[in-house]
Amino acid sequence: MSYILQILPSLLSGAQMTLSIFFWTIIVAIPLGILVGLGQTSRFKPLTWLLNFYVWLMRGTPLLLQLIFVFYGLPLLGIVFPRYDAALIAFILNYAAYFAEIFRGGLQAIPVGQYESAKVLRLSYGQTLRKIIIPQVVKIVLPSIGNEVINLIKDSSLVYVIGLGDLLRAGNVATARDVTLVPLVLVAVMYLLLTAVCTGVLRLLERHYSNWR
Amino acid sequence: MLEIKNLTKTYDGKLILDHVNLTIKDDEILTIVGPSGAGKSTLLRCISGLEKIDGGTFLLNGEPFDPAETKQSEAVIGVVFQDFQLFPNFTVLQNVTLAPTTVLHVSAADANREARDLLDRLNLNGKEDLYPYELSGGQKQRVAIVRALAMHPQILCYDEPTSALDPDLRQEVAKIILGLKQDGMTQIVVTHDMDFASAVADKMLRVEPV
Known part of the structure; x- marks a missing residue:
């Protein structure tokens, strides 16, 4: 137990890096993915x-x-980019591409008639997207987005390759130094907690969208 | 009064509408009939501005007008689609008030009041807070009619209003359309259902394949 308390601070600071990569990627890559998805369906x-x-x-x-x-x-x-910026650029560009494909599929699932009925009601293209199309697309794509979000938590461990200290790296360092499996088990538990929280949030979102079909 | 002169429309180089002329007077019901592929729906889509025309002119009350380019505030033509195309993410009431509040900037209270009045008139009271998936076909169609009416169009168009409904609901639709005529609504009905067309029509336009 005292060993766990001893390595916890370094694991938590690693987790902080994991979370910061995670949140910034989500916050930028999802809107970017919507824009790219819209662009892919343009004429x-x-x-x-x-x-x-x-x-x-x-x-x-x-x-x-x-x-x-x-x-x-x-x-x-x-x-030249600093390590952290380089990591964010790579993650955002990569994930925006996956999100774009998901949104493209969602956009193409909306019948043309929805755009037309909005048009004859004189809604502008922007209003149509915001009020009618995007909510329907979000409902369609939520499960697929959820998959990517959970992948992202785990993929964030790849930043070790450019020398950033994330959760996995912190555990790895402790294991190598102290010759024990405990840090790796703790790391696994922390990843599981993070994905559990994400899964819960996604379930709530899906429930929010479940009152209409 | 809407006059259409020499309306011509081609699709991928294929002539669909060839110099169509028609006049529809105020409060009148015009039905457009003809076999499948004759261009009935295309004609309606041109009138409602969903298709760009290749030739011809529209005159509304003597003034030239372009359905495809009307400004946001000018809701001249309302459309009830064959498959209704209600917005599934909004309740019945929201479907009706969306355009008046966002396009015409009517206050939410006024829009709600008018929407409830219109819904009541088409026997949809009590359905305000349901989502489209909870409605029957006939109810969806009436919501679509109310949604179009809430924008105060000068002309209301229907694309095949009976085709997605049970046969015994045809009378109902005819009654609604004739009721709106009493209220002074000018209406255009595209249908392949001749009995229905003659039941409601003041005037019938036959379209033949070009």
Whole structure:
């Protein structure tokens, strides 16, 4: 028990890094994903080509490679980011691509008639999206978004490769130093707690959207 | 009064409507009939501004007007779609008040009051707080009618109003349409149902495939 208390501070500070990567990625990548998803469904072909290429690139290469590329690769071109910023850039660009594909699917599931009935009621395109389309899309995509959100918590452990100290790294360091499994078990428990909280929040959101079909 | 002169519409180079002329007077019910593929629905979509026309003019009360480009505030044409297209994320009352409050900037209280009046008139009292999935087909259609009426259109259009309903509800729809005529609503009804068309029509336009 005293050993647990002894390593807890370093684990918690690692968890702080995990959470900060997690929250910033969610906060930026979801709106970005909505915009990219909208762009992918636009009738302006060059835009859809460009966005499809972006999604293909981000989903077609390992996130680990993208992290390494942004932090170790770009400096060779004279573009240098601090570790934390590099991690956020890679995570946001990567996750926005996954979110975009999910939102694209959701947007395409909405019947054209919904846009048309909004149009004859003289709602602007912006009002139509905000009041009618997005709420329906959100309801459709929530389970898939939930999957990505939970993946993100665990993927955030990849930041170790560019030398950031996250939860997993803190546990790993303690295990290597003290030759015991306890830190790794604790790390697993903390990941489980985080994903449990996320699952709970997602369930609440799904329930919020369950009073209409 | 709405006059349409020499309306022409092509789809992917295929001629759908060829110099269609029609006039609809105030308080009149015009039915547009004809076989499938004759362009009935396309004509209605042109009138309601959902399709850009390739030629022809619209005159509303003698003034030229473009249904596809009318300003937000000018709700000239209301449409009741074949499959109603209610907004599933809103209750019946919200479906009706959404456009008046967001487009016409009517206060929520006024919009609610008018919506309740209209809902009552179409026998939808008690349904205000239900969501569309909880309604029957006939109820959905009446909500769609109320939603269109709440924008005070000068002309109300129906696309195949009987096709998504049980046959015995046809009388009901005819009664509603004739009731609205009494209130001075100008209406255009696209249908392939000849009995229904002759039951409500003041004037019938036959569209044949080009």
